[in-house]
Amino acid sequence: MARANDEAAELVQELADLLSITGGEAFKVRAYEKAARAIAGHPEDIAALDLEGLRRIPNVGAAIAKKIADYNATGTIRQVEELRAEIPAGVRALTSIPTLGPKKAMAVYEELGVSSVPELARAIEDGRLRGLRGFGAKTEENILRGIELMRRAGDRVLVDTAMGLASDIVAALSRVDGCRRCVYAGSLRRMRETIGDLDVLAASDDPGPIMAAFTALPQVAEVIARGDKKTSVRTVKGLQVDLRVVPPEAWGAALQYFTGSRQHNVRIRERAVRAGLKLSEYGLFSASEEDGGLIVSATEEEVYARLGLPWIPPTLREDSGEIEAALDGTLPRLVTEEDLRGDLHSHTDLTDGTASLEDMVAAAEARGLEYFAITDHAPDLFMQRMTDEKALAQREAIRALQARHPGMTLLHGTELNIGPDGGVDWDADFLAGFDVCVASVHSHFTQTTAEATRRLLRACENPHVHVIGHPTARLIGRRAPLDADWDEVFRACARTGTALEIDCFPDRLDLPADLIRRARRFGVKFAIDSDAHAVGHFRNVRYGVGTAQRGWLTPEDVINAWPLDRLRAFLGGETPA
DNA sequence: GCCGTTTTCGGCCCGACTGTTTTCAGTCG
Secondary structure, three states, rough: OOOOHHHHHHHHHHHHHHHHHHOOOOOHHHHHHHHHHHHOOOOOOHHOOOOHHHOOOOOHHHHHHHHHHHHHHOOHHHHHHHHHHHHHHHHHHOOOOOOOOOOHHHHHHHHHOOOOHHHHHHHHHHHOOOOOOOOHOOOOOOHHHHHHHHHHOOOEHHHHHHEEEEEHHHHHHHHOOOOOEEEHHHHHOOOOEOOEEEEEEOOOOOOHHHHEEEEEEOOEEEEEEEOEEEEEEEEEOOEEEEEEEOHHHHHHHHHHHHHOOHHHHHHHHHHHHHEEOOOOOOOEEEEOOOOEEEEEEHHHHHHHHHHHOOOOHHOOOOOOOOHHHHHHOOOOOOOOOHOEEEEEEEEOOOOOOOOOHHHHHHHHHOOOEEEEEEEEEEEOOOHHHHOOOHHHHHHHHHHHHHHOOOOOEEEEEEEEEEEOOOOOOOOOOHHOOOOEEEEEOOOOOOOOHHHHHHHHHHHHHHOOOOOEEEOOOOOOOEEEOOOOOOOHHHHHHHHHHOOOEEEOOOOOOOOOOHHHHHHHHOOOEEEEEEEEEOHHHHHHHHHHHHHHHHOOOOOOHHHHHHHHHHHHHHHOOOOOO
């Protein structure tokens, strides 16, 4: 269910897009874009705000406030409807073709009447773009290739895929003579859940050999652009990788710049300008001095400090309030992988895991965990063939194994299945025998909002359910999230002391970061769980931690960052601290 | 269209690269 905020933000963004196509003033376009982001990220429900309340949203002034009020009253924005009548939806879609922006989209529409991606492809085949000002042979070729790329869709990859590729490239380039430093930056450093392209940054006084090594990498399928400072390639799997090489002394400014996000950087640069400075990837400079004197650029910390800000963790750099928090000293102390004392969701080969109980426990101990819960599936997932007897036998096995692992407390848990009506496997008496119960949705993903909400609420209200596992049940790029009234669910979690899981699997990352941040405002607690089905899956925890950080979580918010006795009190039903 | 620790008017982040043009517009990040 889309929130009013999201729908209104989408409309304002569409207004920005349509305005840029019709040649509207660039600053006005940018103002709409900024407002759209602010509306989407605003904690209050805009449906409940009057004009005065709407104006308190950052980057929303009198004009946009009126448009949102228009949306609240009518469900749409009049100016958007008018522009839609003028510009067919297909023309806006043209701008999603790489290398084709608003100007070219408008040109083909006005000159040739082209108003959809397939029409544009046909126009090129027919040679109708020839002679159009600004369109040469190369442009045609680029557009056709862009369309083909879009057809292959799924152009973003999961974070673990990107991380694997980035690690390989960084390792290879780090070996090149003269390469002083090399790291990945961009959305991967910010730990976004999917990655559209990789940004790799290197420091050297002699970029030539690094550029040469980069384009010669075995993963490279084609070179898109090649220069002294920047080279872009596409890998055999279709992912674009941009390499920037900067002088070593510019490292901090360059890393800050190429980490983004773009919106965060715009805000940072605005601060620089207001202070009479100029920030670029080469450093922070005095804007007034004739020689544009360099002030700092060696480290990110210096750059932020000179602008009156503490260093801001990359996972927060989305211009969603982190700069304001940095200014009033309220940046959160983000939870890290080292903060995690335990893991509350894992499987063994008793159900669908691939490793034995002994191997999973040994791997958990190698992670340095203080406590570790085995939570195999319960009988309602019929294919898992769990029975009461097997569960009880596993409990005995865990008690016996405990003696061999004195440094780590083993917990016997289970992952219950939340049925369509919110019921779970096993009755209260049997459930009471487990140390921890995770309950998750594994089927019936397309219920109505009311049904899905009622279902999750009932699970929360079950006193034996401690954690809701992968709460939205989404699979990134493959399955949509449950359509629940999440604010209602968050209220129930806070009320009943039920934690929400952040499942660390790269194709789940569930709860997603935006919902984590919303849930936190209700006082909900979280569990960052591996959901490991094999020893190797513990490696995914960093992605779950990244997601938690993007949701602004501190160790205080995460029950498996707590000492065991505090966790036990929480599981025992005491009201959350 | 928004905004203000110089401003209620006059600014608004900045640079790299491509492609199409003979000095620059468009796109991208």
